[in-house]
Amino acid sequence: MAEPLLRVDNLKTQFFTDAGTVRAVDGISFEVHEGEIVGLVGESGAGKSVASMSLLRLVESPGEIVGGEITYRGETIFGLEEGPDGELRERDDMLSNEEMRDRIRGNEIAVIFQDPMESLNPVFTVGGQLREFIELNRGLGEDEAREESVEMLREVGIPDPAERYHEYPHQFSGGMRQRVLIAMALACEPNLIIADEPTTALDVTVEGQILELVDDLQAKYGTSFIWVTHDMGVVAEICDRVNVMYLGEIIEQAPVDELFHDTKHPYTTALLNSMPRPDRTVEELEPIRGVMPEAINPPSGCRFHPRCPDAREVCKRVHPGNEVVDRADGTPHRAACVKHDVFDVGYDESVPLEEEPQVTAGTPGGEDR
Amino acid sequence: MGLLRYTIVRLIQAIPVLIGITVITFILANVAPGDPVRLMLQGQEVDQELIDRIERQYGLDRPLHERYVAYMTNLLQGDLGYSIHRDRPVTELIIQRSGPTLMLVLSAYAFALATAIPLGILAATRRNEPADHVSRIVALVGVSTPSFWIGIMLILIFAIQLGVLPSSGLVYPWWGPEHYGYSGYVELLFQTIRHLLLPMIALGTLQMATLMRVERTQMIESLQGEYVKLARAYGVPERTILRKHAFQVAQLPIITIVGLNLSTALGGAVLIEYVFNINGLGRLLLEAIIGLDYQLIMGITVVIGTMFVVGVIITDISYAYVDPRVTYGDRD
Numbered sequence: 001m002a003e004p005l006l007r008v009d010n011l012k013t014q015f016f017t018d019a020g021t022v023r024a025v026d027g028i029s030f031e032v033h034e035g036e037i038v039g040l041v042g043e044s045g046a047g048k049s050v051a052s053m054s055l056l057r058l059v060e061s062p063g064e065i066v067g068g069e070i071t072y073r074g075e076t077i078f079g080l081e082e083g084p085d086g087e088l089r090e091r092d093d094m095l096s097n098e099e100m101r102d103r104i105r106g107n108e109i110a111v112i113f114q115d116p117m118e119s120l121n122p123v124f125t126v127g128g129q130l131r132e133f134i135e136l137n138r139g140l141g142e143d144e145a146r147e148e149s150v151e152m153l154r155e156v157g158i159p160d161p162a163e164r165y166h167e168y169p170h171q172f173s174g175g176m177r178q179r180v181l182i183a184m185a186l187a188c189e190p191n192l193i194i195a196d197e198p199t200t201a202l203d204v205t206v207e208g209q210i211l212e213l214v215d216d217l218q219a220k221y222g223t224s225f226i227w228v229t230h231d232m233g234v235v236a237e238i239c240d241r242v243n244v245m246y247l248g249e250i251i252e253q254a255p256v257d258e259l260f261h262d263t264k265h266p267y268t269t270a271l272l273n274s275m276p277r278p279d280r281t282v283e284e285l286e287p288i289r290g291v292m293p294e295a296i297n298p299p300s301g302c303r304f305h306p307r308c309p310d311a312r313e314v315c316k317r318v319h320p321g322n323e324v325v326d327r328a329d330g331t332p333h334r335a336a337c338v339k340h341d342v343f344d345v346g347y348d349e350s351v352p353l354e355e356e357p358q359v360t361a362g363t364p365g366g367e368d369r
Numbered sequence: 370m371g372l373l374r375y376t377i378v379r380l381i382q383a384i385p386v387l388i389g390i391t392v393i394t395f396i397l398a399n400v401a402p403g404d405p406v407r408l409m410l411q412g413q414e415v416d417q418e419l420i421d422r423i424e425r426q427y428g429l430d431r432p433l434h435e436r437y438v439a440y441m442t443n444l445l446q447g448d449l450g451y452s453i454h455r456d457r458p459v460t461e462l463i464i465q466r467s468g469p470t471l472m473l474v475l476s477a478y479a480f481a482l483a484t485a486i487p488l489g490i491l492a493a494t495r496r497n498e499p500a501d502h503v504s505r506i507v508a509l510v511g512v513s514t515p516s517f518w519i520g521i522m523l524i525l526i527f528a529i530q531l532g533v534l535p536s537s538g539l540v541y542p543w544w545g546p547e548h549y550g551y552s553g554y555v556e557l558l559f560q561t562i563r564h565l566l567l568p569m570i571a572l573g574t575l576q577m578a579t580l581m582r583v584e585r586t587q588m589i590e591s592l593q594g595e596y597v598k599l600a601r602a603y604g605v606p607e608r609t610i611l612r613k614h615a616f617q618v619a620q621l622p623i624i625t626i627v628g629l630n631l632s633t634a635l636g637g638a639v640l641i642e643y644v645f646n647i648n649g650l651g652r653l654l655l656e657a658i659i660g661l662d663y664q665l666i667m668g669i670t671v672v673i674g675t676m677f678v679v680g681v682i683i684t685d686i687s688y689a690y691v692d693p694r695v696t697y698g699d700r701d
Contacts, residue, residue: 058601106603113602118595122694123617133603168693181599188603 003074004031005192005224006055006109011068011078013047013054022296024050024063026248029322032192037218037225039235039256041271042245043292048228049114051245052194054078055226056109057100072108073191107137110185114197114228116177120169126180127153127165130187137188152183157213175206179213186217196228211237232275236260241331244268247303248295250322253334264325264335266310302338305353310339312350318343375689379682390674391444391667395437398663427453440667449671450664452657459668462653467672469539470649473641474634476569478627481576486623489584494611496589504581511578516637520571520644527567537646540564568645572637576630583626587619594618621692628684632677 013025024047032038040048053059055070057077067088070077077100079091095104113119121129127149134145134152146165153161156179169177178198185193195214199207215238218225227239235242235256242259244252244267252265263269273286290307293299299306305315318338325340326333338347406423424430428439443450449459492504528536539561540549546557591597592615600614601607639651650669657665689695 056602058598101604101606104604105601111599111602113595113599115595119599121594121596121600121614121618123621123692124614125693132605136604170694184599184603 002033004033005036005073006032006226007069007071008051008055009069009071011051011054011065011070013050013059013063013065015063017062017296020296022294023248023298024295025054026295026298027068028243028245028248028250029068030243030250030253032224032226034191035218035222035224036240037227037238039239039242040226040228040245041230041232041235041242043230043271043288045247045292045295046245047248047295048230048245049196052111052196052226052228055194056105056111057097058105072104077104106133106188106190108190109192109194110188110190112178112181112185112193112195112198114200116174116181116198116201119181120172120177122169125166125168126172127167130165130180130184133184134187137190148187149183152187153180155186155217156180156183157209158183175202175210178202178206178210182210182213182217186221186223189221190223192224192226194226194228197230199234200229200231207234214238232271244271247292247298249303249336250334251304251336253322253332255328255331255333258326258328258331258333262326262328262333264333264340265337266308266339267304268335270307270309302336310337311353312347313353314338314345314347314350315353318345372686372690376682376686379685383678383682386678387671387675390678391441391671392437394667394670394674395440396433398667399433399436401661444671449668452662452665454657454660454662455665459664462665463650463668463672466648466650466653468541468543469647470635470638470642470651472539472541472565473568473572473647473649474631474638476565477573477634477637478576480569480573481580482623482627484573485577485580486584489581490588490611490616492581492585493588493592501585504585508578508582511574511581514574515640516571516575517640517644519574520568520641523567523571524644534567535564536567538564539568539645539647568641568647571644572634572641575637576627576634579630580623580626583622584619587622588615591615591619617691621688624684624688624691628681631680635673635676 008031009029010027011025011029012023012027015022015024026047028047028051030038030040040051042048050059050063054065055077057065059065065078067080069079071079076091076094079094080088081091083089120126127146130149130152131142131145134140134148135142138145138148140148150161150165153165158164158176158179164172169180172180178201181198185195199210202210211234214225217223225238227234229235239256241255242253243250244259244265246267252259252263252268254262254264259268260272263272267288270286270288274288276285288307293303293306299316301314301316301319302308302311303319305311308315315338320336320338320343322334322336323340323342324332325335325337325342337343338345406420406427406429421430428436431439440450447460449463451457452459452462455462488504488507492501495501524536527534540557540563542557542561546553549557549560551557551560592611594615596618597610597615600610605614635651638649639655641647642649642651643655650673654666654669654673656662657669
């Protein structure tokens with residue numbers, strides 16, 4: 001397979017708070033290839049947004065990327081090395097803040113944010129904001145950038161773009177604003193777009209239109225996408241490959257068809273069972289029991305074990321990595337669950353866990369301090 | 370079709386407010402203890418007939434509502450009455466004294482805004498660092514110190530101890546350099562600023578302190594906005610974000626506060642004019658109150674009230690101009 005567009009290797013992003021260290025992203029690895037739509041799925045708080053912001057090195061304080069490597073087209077967005085005194089330091093080939101700002105953000109990797117109502121600046125015209133980003137990231141002059149802005153507004157399906165160019169965000173509906181945000185991302189002609197729950201704030205009909213639009217535009221421009229969502233339905237509709245995140249880790253990674261039809265991780269199964277599916281008639285939806293613990297003090301062993309229907313005694317002790325458990329047409333299917341043979345830690349002999357009271361949050365003052 | 374219509378509507382809305390101001394001041398002035406005629410006679414023993422004659426001459430024997438109508442009729446013709454004590458028309462006195470007060474209040478605001486905005490932004494970007502703590506202390510001191518005390522301290526330090534700045538009076542540039550015997554306009558400007566500096570700081574400190582805190586809070590909030598994240602994600606340099614994206618949104622409450630604080634500023638001007646011996650409207654009002662010069666008190670109150678109403682209208686209009694979300698009463 002060709003060199004991936006983006007390679008994320010063992011990325012760790014942590015938040016240093018008064019209550020302790022929050023391991024929001026705890027060693028995730030994935031790749032994005034040219035022209036692919038890669039899903040990043042999980043419940044709220046799984047670390048999806050922090051992971052995607054880490055890719056642009058835009059994690060806000062007190063958050064910090066503490067480990068791992070991010071490579072984009074052979075350039076190092078983030079990378080550490082061991083210095084002569086044993087301390088970890090940023091590698092020399094890592095892009096500087098200025099390079100990230102001038103060369104990567106916007107013109108190579110663009111973002112579509114999740115909140116169309118808040119993401120546009122209320123005191124500037126929609127067109128002016130779009131034009132600013134085009135000028136900045138494509139080096140066009142003001143007039144050219146203006147023409148391009150109007151063109152992009154038309155492209156994302158905004159009627160009368162020349163007139164609406166001069167309007168303010170509050171004069172646009174939520175769906176129209178989301179189209180503007182998509183126009184911003186596409187107008188900068190990036191190779192990768194990170195879409196951070198772009199349809200979550202919209203109603204279902206508008207969501208459908210937006211997904212269709214993205215599909216069309218993706219086919220036209222060949223842009224790669226990282227699609228961050230908690231909605232398995234959206235994943236099924238547009239993604240090529242999927243990464244399922246739980247508590248800062250990727251626990252299953254597979255092409256979309258394998259993920260849906262040959263699910264390898266109990267959490268993914270639970271996610272799929274908790275949403276309505278046209279191909280399965282059920283009396284009642286099965287919600288995942290309990291809530292996700294906080295990343296400040298994750299459960300021992302497999303982080304999902306307190307909520308897992310398949311959990312056995314060994315799951316409390318062994319923390320599984322994300323290993324290849326199957327292959328479909330040469331594409332690896334990874335899952336982090338010890339019930340698969342590759343792990344060989346004695347799952348079959350282990351005693352099933354009694355249903356225990358839910359661990360809902362880590363106790364501050366634990367070992368993380 | 371916004372701004373012009375909005376302005377006209379606001380001006381029409383101001384009419385009842387202005388009428389209210391005149392009614393209240395008129396009633397207050399007339400029910401206040403103290404008989405203007407006896408006061409005018411300054412305790413001389415005179416017979417009742419003379420008093421009655423004077424009252425008739427000034428219309429004081431007529432019922433209150435008739436006197437109010439007469440007052441309003443004159444007011445609409447620009448006649449605010451006659452100051453018995455000063456033997457001059459009130460309108461003339463007010464016009465003469467408005468210049469210094471406006472100069473003082475406007476310069477105090479200029480000083481407050483010019484210092485509060487950069488300091489507020491600095492405090493917002495260096496949150497919980499030394500610069501922020503210093504600005505917090507400055508703001509606290511500024512808010513809690515009376516302006517006249519600041520004025521007296523400034524005089525003690527800069528006029529008396531150091532002797533670098535004058536302690537009283539203002540130079541009015543509209544009188545021209547010849548009036549003061551200055552060599553030219555450069556010296557006139559220099560002297561104007563020199564004289565204005567201390568009263569301006571004394572009056573502006575309170576405004577500066579309030580505005581600085583508001584600016585800081587607004588900038589912090591604005592900098593956490595999603596639109597700032599968006600701008601960062603598209604590679605907009607941090608300086609542009611600060612100056613443009615975050616700044617513009619943060620200024621909206623500042624405009625409101627400037628407008629609303631106009632009343633405190635005008636009130637503060639009374640004291641500052643007294644401390645610095647400035648012949649402005651505030652000092653005139655104070656002297657009129659002490660001398661129970663009713664016509665003058667009323668005239669000044671009406672003028673200051675009008676200034677405040679106009680200030681609020683200007684605030685509203687500029688708010689609508691700066692914030693596109695503010696509609697002018699009619700949608701699209």
